[in-house]
Amino acid sequence: MPSLQDTLNEIVAEMAAQTERGEVASYIPELGKVDPAKFAIAVVKNDGEVAAAGDADEPFSIQSISKVFTLALALGRVGDQLWNRVGREPSGTAFNSIVQLELEHGIPRNPFINAGAIVVSDVLLSGHQPREAIGEVLSFMRTVADDDSVIIDRDVANSERATGFRNFALANYLKGFGNLNHAPEMTLGVYFHHCAVAMSCLQLANAGRFLANAGRIEETGHTIVSSERARRINALMLTCGHYDGSGEFAFRVGIPGKSGVGGGILAIVPGVASIAVWSPGLNARGNSMLGSIALERLTKRMNWSIFASR
Amino acid sequence: MPSLQDTLNEIVAEMAAQTERGEVASYIPELGKVDPAKFAIAVVKNDGEVAAAGDADEPFSIQSISKVFTLALALGRVGDQLWNRVGREPSGTAFNSIVQLELEHGIPRNPFINAGAIVVSDVLLSGHQPREAIGEVLSFMRTVADDDSVIIDRDVANSERATGFRNFALANYLKGFGNLNHAPEMTLGVYFHHCAVAMSCLQLANAGRFLANAGRIEETGHTIVSSERARRINALMLTCGHYDGSGEFAFRVGIPGKSGVGGGILAIVPGVASIAVWSPGLNARGNSMLGSIALERLTKRMNWSIFASR
Amino acid sequence: MPSLQDTLNEIVAEMAAQTERGEVASYIPELGKVDPAKFAIAVVKNDGEVAAAGDADEPFSIQSISKVFTLALALGRVGDQLWNRVGREPSGTAFNSIVQLELEHGIPRNPFINAGAIVVSDVLLSGHQPREAIGEVLSFMRTVADDDSVIIDRDVANSERATGFRNFALANYLKGFGNLNHAPEMTLGVYFHHCAVAMSCLQLANAGRFLANAGRIEETGHTIVSSERARRINALMLTCGHYDGSGEFAFRVGIPGKSGVGGGILAIVPGVASIAVWSPGLNARGNSMLGSIALERLTKRMNWSIFASR
Amino acid sequence: MPSLQDTLNEIVAEMAAQTERGEVASYIPELGKVDPAKFAIAVVKNDGEVAAAGDADEPFSIQSISKVFTLALALGRVGDQLWNRVGREPSGTAFNSIVQLELEHGIPRNPFINAGAIVVSDVLLSGHQPREAIGEVLSFMRTVADDDSVIIDRDVANSERATGFRNFALANYLKGFGNLNHAPEMTLGVYFHHCAVAMSCLQLANAGRFLANAGRIEETGHTIVSSERARRINALMLTCGHYDGSGEFAFRVGIPGKSGVGGGILAIVPGVASIAVWSPGLNARGNSMLGSIALERLTKRMNWSIFASR
Structure with missing residues (x-):
């Protein structure tokens, strides 16, 4: 099995080859200025492993x-x-x-x-x-x-x-x-x-750690929310995190996620990892087009879907 | 930690003490004849363990x-x-x-x-x-x-x-x-x-095994669907399985489930277990009132929520 | 002022020159067979005058x-x-x-x-x-x-x-x-x-006499409904007779009317006349396109709008 | 036939006897202060006759x-x-x-x-x-x-x-x-x-004269709108003037009218008269309860419905 870093590199390469990248949101004029070619992904695992690829240090509007x-x-x-x-x-x-x-x-x-x-x-x-x-x-x-x-x-x-x-x-x-x-x-x-x-994918993936880890951030020793609350926020992300595309995201990607019109998605593999992805072009439902595809590939390759027998 | 069987017994006892049991569906006349005091729960684990309590051998309309x-x-x-x-x-x-x-x-x-x-x-x-x-x-x-x-x-x-x-x-x-x-x-x-x-909870929990086990039934050697399809059906159950109470079920119970107006619910812990529960009274959303509560308690006590760090 | 018959002849000539005639309803297959070039108009006045032009003797589906x-x-x-x-x-x-x-x-x-x-x-x-x-x-x-x-x-x-x-x-x-x-x-x-x-425009205009005449048909001596009921049916035709185009019909034509998907319209000038018009092509709201235009011209030229100072 | 003034006096007396008067609108705090016992009606006919009864000189919010x-x-x-x-x-x-x-x-x-x-x-x-x-x-x-x-x-x-x-x-x-x-x-x-x-019923009935009279005010010699526009505004009042109670108003009263949440209604008998009525209590559709009843009685007794054979 390839390493997590190899998998992210692979996905970044695959996404770079995509010609259909969706539409950058323009109803907020400032957002319309973003380069649609940007792409980033970052993963922070509960066990401390961090991997990132693409423009993972570049801040974007998390919306x-x-x-x-x-x-x-x-x-x-x-x-x-x-x-x-x-x-x-x-x-x-x-x-x-x-x-x-x-x-x-x-x-x-x-x-x-x-x-x-x-x-x-x-x-x-x-x-x-x-x-x-x-x-x-x-x-x-x-x-x-x-x-x-x-x-x-x-x-x-x-x-x-x-x-x-x-x-x-x-x-x-x-x-x-x-x-x-x-x-x-x-x-x-x-x-x-x-x-x-505004946050980079690396910052955002770090920010999501507590949701993947029962409410706690091991690195800083902070308890942000109770484990029950973390679990419930994850459930809400799964059922409601992608507007009227939430069912599709659950069907294809299979983990809790929350999208933003800036092209970012924060996704959580409970017990395993916090993931951030960014690609400014949106699909018809208003969610990051390549971000969704990248996460679908990542969860499939890592067998991270919460609906699968891991 | 108490055994699974002990946990089911406990839940059956707790549910027997509940006075608010919801309303038995009456728009299909035949269903209106069912005794609202009935309650059953059955669990079939991927590792072969089977546990059941209450009226788990009594058939009901799975609807x-x-x-x-x-x-x-x-x-x-x-x-x-x-x-x-x-x-x-x-x-x-x-x-x-x-x-x-x-x-x-x-x-x-x-x-x-x-x-x-x-x-x-x-x-x-x-x-x-x-x-x-x-x-x-x-x-x-x-x-x-x-x-x-x-x-x-x-x-x-x-x-x-x-x-x-x-x-x-x-x-x-x-x-x-x-x-x-x-x-x-x-x-x-x-x-x-x-x-x-018409199926009993034990029959229904058995029928759900393939969804908990990547599409396969180990006991019979049958592959019912591909692992990808099993995963996707689970996702649909989570987002759409309880009508307009699906978000609430995900929030409280945290596993894929499908309810029927006969008072049954089939619920899946991917990789772990298939669960069937039955209590004829329905809540305002048309889902089994005690069945939902029983599943909430079971997943909490067993830490089976797919949104939790197991 | 031209005679009523002259006005009808004029309108028939104008409608014959129209190239945009709408779409004949085809969701009921039998109706789809009707010739879109058909056009008829008939007026029966309370004072006994009858005038008609076009295919006024040809039956169509009144729907x-x-x-x-x-x-x-x-x-x-x-x-x-x-x-x-x-x-x-x-x-x-x-x-x-x-x-x-x-x-x-x-x-x-x-x-x-x-x-x-x-x-x-x-x-x-x-x-x-x-x-x-x-x-x-x-x-x-x-x-x-x-x-x-x-x-x-x-x-x-x-x-x-x-x-x-x-x-x-x-x-x-x-x-x-x-x-x-x-x-x-x-x-x-x-x-x-x-x-x-199935009725012709002449038959239909006759059938509407009682609504124009306080519920009675003078020629036959029949009282069909009370004058209050005739008045109320006329009100319903005005507010609801053209589906979601009723406001537009009141705005343009200004008299009670009821359309049918066969391209007919029965229209009433209370106290004055009953009118039937037929042109099979429908506008976007499902009402006879030329029928509506013809009635607009007729009520304008005769000053028959119930919203005007007659 | 009783005179118009007698008819108005009669209606004022009848309305005074009504115990069910609807609810005064309170969502605009200032309107909630109005005395629900107020009632007024005024009619200005095209032929110059003016009649009024009740609190017809007292201004109210026409809304x-x-x-x-x-x-x-x-x-x-x-x-x-x-x-x-x-x-x-x-x-x-x-x-x-x-x-x-x-x-x-x-x-x-x-x-x-x-x-x-x-x-x-x-x-x-x-x-x-x-x-x-x-x-x-x-x-x-x-x-x-x-x-x-x-x-x-x-x-x-x-x-x-x-x-x-x-x-x-x-x-x-x-x-x-x-x-x-x-x-x-x-x-x-x-x-x-x-x-x-803010206007009294007398002022408001005067203000509506041009709609009853093909766009002109004879008394002042002003042409306010064309006769076609007057006719079309009347049509809009009939179909849309009472919100989701417009059909009911047409059915019962049978003339164009526009209501306000202050309890007033302006109603037009094209070619005949402009009418203003005021009673602060509203019915379930948000239209003056007694105002609607009073107009229904007035148009019936005067045979003023535009849907009747006058």
């Missing part, structure tokens, strides 16, 4: 991947009370759909669609100024990545604020249903900034 | 659990062409919703909602008389359960035929979109009969 | 126009109790949509969409054999048209029965919600036959 | 009734180009639904639901400051009412701005689809202010 971390933070803040305000079911609709919200009276289906993540941001804002809440998210990202160089890209945050009318619609809609405790623009301030966290 | 097996059969018949006619995404709606079907032009979201399973039945009917197709399903159930005493309960099948207007609506709707090759009443003949298969 | 007459019959049978089973609001969706039916628990929005008309047929079937109910509809059509040569085209009825899967879906869905008292195929037998009534 | 007038203004500004941005069909949903907007890609169904009226406000804002656009609306209201004492109630406008999260959601949603040319808060500034126009 919705940040929702995994804000969920962990918000659960730490209010515990299972969060589930009174957000559901735990796949949405069956696009990431920014408002239809579901009307039919279900302002309760977003899960914390990974935009409406749900806005409610999570609202929880993080409780008792804080937006600046403080944003600082707390950044500090958390640095802790889990064990890297103080992680930053928030203000240009991306501002670009999204200037064009994110659908998110303003969602936040106002939530407010209209009484499911937002702060002014929409305040809550969205937190939301746009945590989506604008 | 939608049969869709796992007809899916395996249909994939064996037409392979991945099936996915041109059925999707692989959670539905976000009730098991018998017709709304999704209209919005998505006659392509059911997945093979486990009624509309999708009707298309699967239509595949099984190709080139056969309904009687032959039904015979093939029954024969397959006997093979995977390794038990020739498995039968189809004709009273249940007839009861469903006489009252299943929604399923007639779905089948005619599919036909209207050109996604049914046979007359609706022919295809539904197959559908109603495979839903009426 | 959904029949729903106006079955509604009048059913109201005569059960009165306002009918409104417990059918609504009175425009649907905002296509004529054969099933989505609305699920969201509103089996109560069709109005008696002119298919689901609503099927409920009306079910009312007509009460206490009768299908053959009798169909006979009663035909007899009513002959009475209001004052013409015993009106027939039902059995080929069209059979063609629709053989291909009307959506209507079977709707009927079974209604049955599933308890809003159908007879077997779906029995009720649909009535429905398919009343849709298959 | 959505203003949409009839902003529509007339916007059509005057951009003509039929408006229809590229707004539809002309009944919505089949609540007044502030966002579902339709997503399914139809940002094109509101008609100019009388909130989303459509916001687009109309956006048209009025073109080339103006909000203050100017608001001034233009007020000036138009004074012209058609022929009364310079008509004002905008700033407290109501501010109350709505402070709590109108759904309208902010709609405006941002429209903006996200590219169907808003100005910043959402700018356009909503116009919208909230025109909804806050």
Whole structure:
């Protein structure tokens, strides 16, 4: 069996040969500037092994991947009370759909669609100024990545604020249903900034270690969440992490994952490894096209699917 | 750590003490006659260990659990062409919703909602008389359960035929979109009969062995499906196996499962075990109330969640 | 001011010059055989004047126009109790949509969409054999048209029965919600036959006289419905008579009308005239393209809009 | 036949005896302060006769009734180009639904639901400051009412701005689809202010004269819109003027009308009269409960239904 590093090198070579790379998201103007030829993959195993290939040190906008971390933070803040305000079911609709919200009276289906993540941001804002809440998210990202160089890209945050009318619609809609405790623009301030966290694949794979390892980071000795909570976040990533492409991702790749419109995916092999992949072009469902293919090949070659007899 | 048998006994005792047991499905008159106090659980491990408790030898109507097996059969018949006619995404709606079907032009979201399973039945009917197709399903159930005493309960099948207007609506709707090759009443003949298969928890846990064991049944030497197909069916069970309660089941229980309106659930711990549980009362989502709770406790106590670091 | 007959002749000439004539409905195979070049218009005024032009003596399949007459019959049978089973609001969706039916628990929005008309047929079937109910509809059509040569085209009825899967879906869905008292195929037998009534524009314009004249037919001395009921049926034709194109028809033409997929439209100028027009090609909303244009020109030139200061 | 004034007096007496008066809208706090016992009705006939009864001189918040007038203004500004941005069909949903907007890609169904009226406000804002656009609306209201004492109630406008999260959601949603040319808060500034126009029933009935009289006000010699446009606005009021209760209003009352959440209704008998009625309590569809009943009785007693043989 080839080594993990050999497998990653192989995959990077295969992806470089792909001509169909999807479309780079352009609805946030800053994101549209990214080079579609970029590709990176990084794996951090529970046993300490680290392997990476491609542009694995280059930061990109993690966008919705940040929702995994804000969920962990918000659960730490209010515990299972969060589930009174957000559901735990796949949405069956696009990431920014408002239809579901009307039919279900302002309760977003899960914390990974935009409406749900806005409610999570609202929880993080409780008792804080937006600046403080944003600082707390950044500090958390640095802790889990064990890297103080992680930053928030203000240009991306501002670009999204200037064009994110659908998110303003969602936040106002939530407010209209009484499911937002702060002014929409305040809550969205937190939301746009945590989506604008920039990380490399190596940083992101490190940041996901606690989910692969029952809530703990062995290297730093931190317990981030309980093992039960880690398990449950993984379950949510599996059922809801790829919007209306979550079933397909489970079917093909077979591990929990959360995608971002910047082309990144964080994927977790519980008990084994945390994986980050990045390719800016998106498929029709809004998930990284080559990132998904790369992860499918990786889990197959390593026999890492959680649905397989390992 | 207590033995598996001790754990099952414990769970049976705990469930017997539960006063809130849900509602027995009554829309199929025959099902409404079942005693709500029944409870059974059975586990068949890949290593050959078998444990059971409660009414584990008493047959019940497996209903939608049969869709796992007809899916395996249909994939064996037409392979991945099936996915041109059925999707692989959670539905976000009730098991018998017709709304999704209209919005998505006659392509059911997945093979486990009624509309999708009707298309699967239509595949099984190709080139056969309904009687032959039904015979093939029954024969397959006997093979995977390794038990020739498995039968189809004709009273249940007839009861469903006489009252299943929604399923007639779905089948005619599919036909209207050109996604049914046979007359609706022919295809539904197959559908109603495979839903009426009656099995005990022990039989059902045996029938699920191949999904826990990469497609093979070691005891009989049969390879039922490829390891890749077993893995993918497990993924579909996880994301779509409990209708609009699939996310909740993944969140709480953490393993692939398929429920039936008769109160049964088949659940798979890939690489480890096949589990069947039965309690007739249903929760608001139409899934066995105590069956879900029992599985949540079992996977927690055995650390069997696929989302945990085992 | 030109005479009514001159105006009709003018309109027939203008319509003959139109090159864009819409698409002839083909989902009922028998209807697809009709010559798209056909065009007819007939007006019967309350004061006894009759004018017609084009193929005004040639029978065509009135299809959904029949729903106006079955509604009048059913109201005569059960009165306002009918409104417990059918609504009175425009649907905002296509004529054969099933989505609305699920969201509103089996109560069709109005008696002119298919689901609503099927409920009306079910009312007509009460206490009768299908053959009798169909006979009663035909007899009513002959009475209001004052013409015993009106027939039902059995080929069209059979063609629709053989291909009307959506209507079977709707009927079974209604049955599933308890809003159908007879077997779906029995009720649909009535429905398919009343849709298959064949009439010429002259016959149809005569059949509509009672709606233009407060419920009475002066020529025959019959009172068909009360003046209040005539007024209310006219209101329903205005708001719901052209499916999801009803607003557009009111905006452009400005009088109550009911279209059929055979290309006919019955339109009423309350207090003034009954109008029938026929052109087989349909617009995107499923209503006669040239029929709508012809009526727009006629009401404008005669100043017949009910929204205008006459 | 009793005189018009007698009929109005009679209706006022009947309405005073009604115990079930509906619910005063409270989602705009300022509106919730209105006395539910208020009732007024006023009729201005084309022949110059004026009759009124009840609190017909007391101003109330006309709310959505203003949409009839902003529509007339916007059509005057951009003509039929408006229809590229707004539809002309009944919505089949609540007044502030966002579902339709997503399914139809940002094109509101008609100019009388909130989303459509916001687009109309956006048209009025073109080339103006909000203050100017608001001034233009007020000036138009004074012209058609022929009364310079008509004002905008700033407290109501501010109350709505402070709590109108759904309208902010709609405006941002429209903006996200590219169907808003100005910043959402700018356009909503116009919208909230025109909804806050306060008028008495007498003023409002006067303001509607041009719709009853082919676009002209005889008393002042002004032509407000063309006769064709008056006719078409009346048609839109009939099909879309009472949200998802428009069909019911047409069925029962039988004339074009536009309701407001303040409890007012403007109704038009084309060629005959303009009517204003006010009772603050609303029915389940959000339309004035007693206002609707009063209009039903008035049109019946005067034989004013446009669907009747007058």
